[in-house]
Amino acid sequence: MERNEPSRKRLFIGLLCGTGLAVCALLAFVWAVPSIGLANIHPLAPWVLGLVCAAAIVLVLWATLGLAASVALSRPFLGSTRLRGVMARVFLPLMTIFARLVHISKSRVRSSFIKVNNEMVAAEAGRYEPGQILVLLPHCLQSSRCKHRLTYDINNCKRCGECPVDGLLALSQAYGVHIAIATGGTIARRIVVQKRPRLIVAVACERDLTSGIQDTYPIPVYGVLNDRPNGPCLDTQVALPHLEAALRFFLIGGEVRKPVFGPFPGLARLHPTGGTK
Known part of the structure; x- marks a missing residue:
């Protein structure tokens, strides 16, 4: 296994958690600022917006923690089997933006994403x-x-x-x-x-x-x-x-099956870039 493989995993978890917290902070900000004036429209308006934002924050935290735990434990956690698409289509673009803000290259983000995706596919696919x-x-x-x-x-x-x-x-x-x-x-x-x-x-x-x-x-x-x-x-x-x-x-x-280019020691656990651990 390449020496930088564990660092890729830590990078992904760090970016995932940072992105999730940033989205939660943004949602809380969206609720807090307009709520000052929403009460003038209707007394319940700030509470309705607060409930919507709170529900969104819970969903983001669930997705963030579920994916982070799944990556860390190398097995499905908190319904993460349904979150692979969320990771690829929602979190990855946001993580790329977040990584740019903290001066992490796009290539490192992609490399860590591929490693994590491979581990999830190997754990979940039949x-x-x-x-x-x-x-x-x-x-x-x-x-x-x-x-x-x-x-x-x-x-x-x-x-x-x-x-x-x-x-x-x-x-x-x-x-x-x-x-x-x-x-x-x-x-x-x-x-x-x-x-x-x-x-x-x-x-x-x-x-x-x-x-x-x-x-x-x-x-x-x-x-x-x-x-x-x-x-x-x-x-x-x-x-x-x-x-x-x-x-x-x-x-x-x-x-x-008779191997063509084998043998393959440790085949039970796949290397994240396609080989074996």
């Missing part, structure tokens, strides 16, 4: 048949020198071994899962609509994984970060054993 899993890949895994177009049909690959696509096809054939390459969010969403998976194992950078997790909710997405030895979007790589470990974890009977 086991699936091969046809219910989609492995979604970025086009930058293909060699920039390759002349064969793989976006619409990855099987056009000639399997020369010059890029990770050969190994990815080997995984697809060994485990029977759907596999596809997308050049952007629009094509990725179209592939998801066509395949109708129950689980997505996605390979991408922090930015694309974050947006993909948000776009495909409520479908669970387990993210595997790609390696970028040549910079972003050019001849990227992926740790195939990490990706295979994720497939074996989520597939029904996956742990008893």
Whole structure:
């Protein structure tokens, strides 16, 4: 496990709690300031607004504490299984704004979000048949020198071994899962609509994984970060054993299949970026 993994988790919990408290303070402010003049409209107006704001504060605190406890304990807590979408679509944008105010980079926020999302998906998602899993890949895994177009049909690959696509096809054939390459969010969403998976194992950078997790909710997405030895979007790589470990974890009977790139010690607990602890 990478040394900075625990710090990512602490960063996410800190930003989550800070964002939740900031939203609660804002709601309390919204109630306090107008209440001075609301009594002139109707004597009960300040109380009505106060009850609405109090209910909103309770909901925000419940979501904040439930998610924070779930992240800290690595298991569902206070109904957090229903809050993954709230985390992705509501808290993440607010956390990004809050992080900017305290001078924390967007990339660190995304990295911590992916780690936490992976832990929640691994804890909450079940086991699936091969046809219910989609492995979604970025086009930058293909060699920039390759002349064969793989976006619409990855099987056009000639399997020369010059890029990770050969190994990815080997995984697809060994485990029977759907596999596809997308050049952007629009094509990725179209592939998801066509395949109708129950689980997505996605390979991408922090930015694309974050947006993909948000776009495909409520479908669970387990993210595997790609390696970028040549910079972003050019001849990227992926740790195939990490990706295979994720497939074996989520597939029904996956742990008893003959591994392609294994063995995988400690398979019962997945590494947040796609491998094993």
